[in-house]
Amino acid sequence: KPGVMYMALRVAVIGAGAAGLCAARHLLSKPGTFSPPVVFESGGTVGGTWAYEERVGTYDNGxxxxxxxxxxxxxxxxxxxxxxxxxxxxxxxxxFIPHQEVLRYLQQYCAHFNIAPHIRFNTAVERVRPVVMETTDKKPRTEWEVTSSDDAGSERTERFDSxxxxxxxKLYFLKWELMHSHSYRHPDPFSGKTVVVLGAKASAIDISMELSTVAQxxxxxxxxxPLTFPLPPNVTETESIQKIQDDGTVLFQDGRVVSTDSLLLCTGYNFTFPFVSGAELGVRVEADFVGPLYRHLMPPSYPSIFFIGLCTQICPFPHFHCQVQYCLAVxxxxxxxxxxxxxxxxxxSWLExxxxxxxPQRHLLRVEQEQWEYCRALANDANFCQIRDGVRALFQEVWRQRRVHPVLYRKHNYRLISDTQWERIAAHD
Incomplete structure (x- = not known):
């Protein structure tokens, strides 16, 4: 309102992967409304999952x-x-680029929008707690108490508006006698072995193809x-696992029994937010579901904490781009x-x-083709540019190509030639 002084909102961002960098970039673009964000990153670099690490398990700091x-x-x-x-x-x-190029891209994004000065590296968020404040007009307002700790063991608690x-x-499943794809780095340790790979999504197929070059x-x-494309001669498609038997062999649903050296689980990941209480926010925080959240983003009772990127089977970076801009408009x-x-x-109602x-519950947040209408609705409500129709069309073409052959589809190169059209081009040398 004219003549009313507003304080810039202070926002905490948890994570400096693609979604966290996107949130920080858009917060920094609105200095009249938002103070520079505080980005908490438990690791020592940006990029999140795109920052390759040869080691598995834990860092030296635990x-x-x-x-x-x-x-x-x-x-x-x-x-x-x-x-x-x-x-x-x-x-x-x-x-189709190697993961090193995606990390380089995120580093360039961070540098271009000058995000790094606002990141606290090697700092983990331990607790996030809503604090309801009384205001002069008697309308309650929620602030967020964020407690963090750094590698030196120093702990601090701060207040944020959002x-x-x-x-x-996070990792879905890991035991010493098994391996999850989260801990897979390269095929060499499986040379000459018999391996059972559980799953048939992108990572399972990619890893199976790679293992076939060294495994027996x-x-x-x-x-x-069943899959609709050819597999290497030493890769056999089987039904689901019925049980791991006492002698260590694997019994499949069709009755086949296989003696295996390794069982590699490509079965997905858990949602885990140990720093927040789902009960306190009025939502369920479970292994494969968080919600119900309004627009897959916010607890209805606390619409100033936002969970970015919970949806699966999406086009991630554009999806984050839309979600963040909608949340800032809120x-x-x-x-x-x-x-x-x-x-x-x-x-x-959406959940019901x-x-x-x-x-099934594990697929409740798998939005797939619904992602386009979802992002369009966010853009319409918050008045920002839609994802281009050409992006959607190319996404669907690649989705189709991937089902035809899970290896050869990456040999194609593409170019967007307008807001609505794309073309296939020759591969670079």
Missing amino acids: RAIHSSMYQNLRTNLPKEVMMFPDFPFDPELDS VFVCSGY KVYLSHRPP LEGSVTLPSVQQMAQESD DRLRRGV
Whole structure:
């Protein structure tokens, strides 16, 4: 209102991976509304899971190694689809790039928008707690008490007006006699061995193909339907695992029994936010589901803490780009939220509809083709640019190509030639 003085909002961002950097970039673009953010990063570098680490398990300081990159990973989305809409990749790169190039891109993004001075590296968030404040007009306002600790053991507690949770997924399952894809780095340790790979999504197929170059035999175990593309001669597709028997052999659903040297789980990751209480926020925080959240982003009772990037089977960087801008519009007041009761009802109705349709809990946040309408609705409400139709069309073409052949699809290169069109181009030398 004219003549009213406003204090710039202070925002905490948890994580300096792609989502956290995106949040910081847009917060810094609005200095009249937001103070420079404080970005908490438990590691020593930006990039999150894209920061490759040869070691697995924990760092010397006891903190978990977050990266799930393996040595030869290449993206399964072309850079033309994967990029943040306001920051393109180097056009000289091939469309499907190694993980080192994605990390370099995120480092360049960080440098271009001068984010690094606002990151507290080697600093973990221990607790996030809402504190309801009384104001002069008697309307309660929520502040957020954030407690963090650094590698020196120093702990501090600060107050913020909002929190962006951008800490990604964590390891789903890991025991000493098994290995999760999170801990896979390269195929050499499996040379001459028999390996059972559980799963049939992108990482399972990529790793199976890579293992086939050194392993004696690879069994690719997954639920129906069967794959529709050829596999290497030493890779056999099998049904799901029924049990691991007492003698260590693997019994599959079809009755086949296999003696294996290694069982590699490519089964996904957990949601884990040990620094927040789901009960306190009024949401469920479980291994494979967080919610119900309004617009997959915020607890209806506390619409100033935002969980960025919970949805799966999406185009991640553009998805973060849309979610962050919508959340900032909520904080600015340019998006007026429904009442708490209406937000809760809408969130509950969405969940009930998914469950009624038989969607298993582990897939509730898998949005796939719904992502485009979701992002379009966020953009319409918050008045920012839509994801281009050409990006959607190219994403769908690559999705189709990947089902035809999980290796050869990466030999293609693409270029966006307008807001609505793309073309296939010759590979770079």
